[in-house]
Amino acid sequence: MDAIVLLKDDHKTVEKLFKEFEKAGENAHKHKRDIADKVIRELTVHTWIEEKIFYPAARKAVPDTTDHVLESVEEHHVVLWMLSELAGLDPADERFDAKMTVLMENVRHHVEEEEEEWFPEVRKAMGRNRLTELGEEMTAAKADAPNDPLQVPSARE
Numbered sequence: 001m002d003a004i005v006l007l008k009d010d011h012k013t014v015e016k017l018f019k020e021f022e023k024a025g026e027n028a029h030k031h032k033r034d035i036a037d038k039v040i041r042e043l044t045v046h047t048w049i050e051e052k053i054f055y056p057a058a059r060k061a062v063p064d065t066t067d068h069v070l071e072s073v074e075e076h077h078v079v080l081w082m083l084s085e086l087a088g089l090d091p092a093d094e095r096f097d098a099k100m101t102v103l104m105e106n107v108r109h110h111v112e113e114e115e116e117e118w119f120p121e122v123r124k125a126m127g128r129n130r131l132t133e134l135g136e137e138m139t140a141a142k143a144d145a146p147n148d149p150l151q152v153p154s155a156r157e
Contacts, residue, residue, distance in 0.1 A: 001132070001135045001136075001139070002128060002131035002132045002134070002135045003053075003054055003057075003126075003131045003132075003134035003135040003138055004119050004122065004123055004131055005131075005135065006135045006138055006139065007046070007050065007054065007114070007119075007138075008115060008119075010042065010045075010046045011111045011114075011115065013042055014039060014042050014043060014046070014107060014111075015108075015111075017035055017038055017039050017042065018039070018104045018107075018108075020035055021035045021036070021039075021100060021104075022104075026097075029090075029091040029092050030091070032091045032096070032097075032100070033091040036086050036087075036091065036096075036100060037087075039083070039086075039100075039103075040083045040086060040087055040149060041147065043079060043080075043083055043107065043149070044080070044083065044145060044146060044147065044148070044149045044151075044152060045142050045145040047076045047079070047080060047149075047152050047154065048141070048142075048145040048146065048152050049138040049141050049142060049145065050072070050076070051073065051076065051152060051153055051154055052141060052153075053134060053137055053138050053141055054134060054138060055069045055072065055073065057126070057130075057134055058118070058122045058126075061122060061125040061126045061130070062118075062121050062122055062125045062126075064121065065118050065121060065122060068113070068114075068117060068118040071113075072110065072113070072114065073154045073157075074154075075106065075109075075110045076110075076152065076154040076155075077154045077155060077157065078106060079103065079106055079107060079110070080149040080150065080152050080154060080155035081149075081150075081155060082099060082102065082103045082106070083103070083149035084148070084149045084150050084155070085099060086099055086100065086103065087149070
């Protein structure tokens with residue numbers, strides 16, 4: 001699987017979790033906690049492999065994407081802190097749903113920018129073979145990703 005397909009699959013996985021959260025009942029606290037925990041894990045791993053492998057390769061292949069990459073890293077920073085806050089927040093807390101809603105808005109914006117604005121440029125510049133190599137590297141790196149969102153580099157910068 002090539003790197004961009006892998007990232008888009010991750011995006012789809014998270015979007016399904018978001019939709020499941022949106023459909024959960026107002027008092028479905030345990031279910032919402034389970035969904036939030038899955039979202040935290042998925043996004044932590046996803047941001048880890050993007051920052052460690054994909055973003056540096058994208059910047060090298062398409063120097064014009066540098067601004068997009070830097071903006072994406074800043075968006076990661078915000079998302080990772082929100083994830084860390086969600087991890088410690090009781091789903092019955094009145095802020096839980098609001099925090100999750102703001103997280104979803106941020107992630108959806110981020111995904112749209114990546115997929116529509118600069119993934120096509122990266123695909124064109126890298127080609128199938130290089131993207132497949134990156135995809136394999138990223139798949140392997142998922143096993144080494146931290147569980148704590150604050151261990152992703154952009155969370156600390």
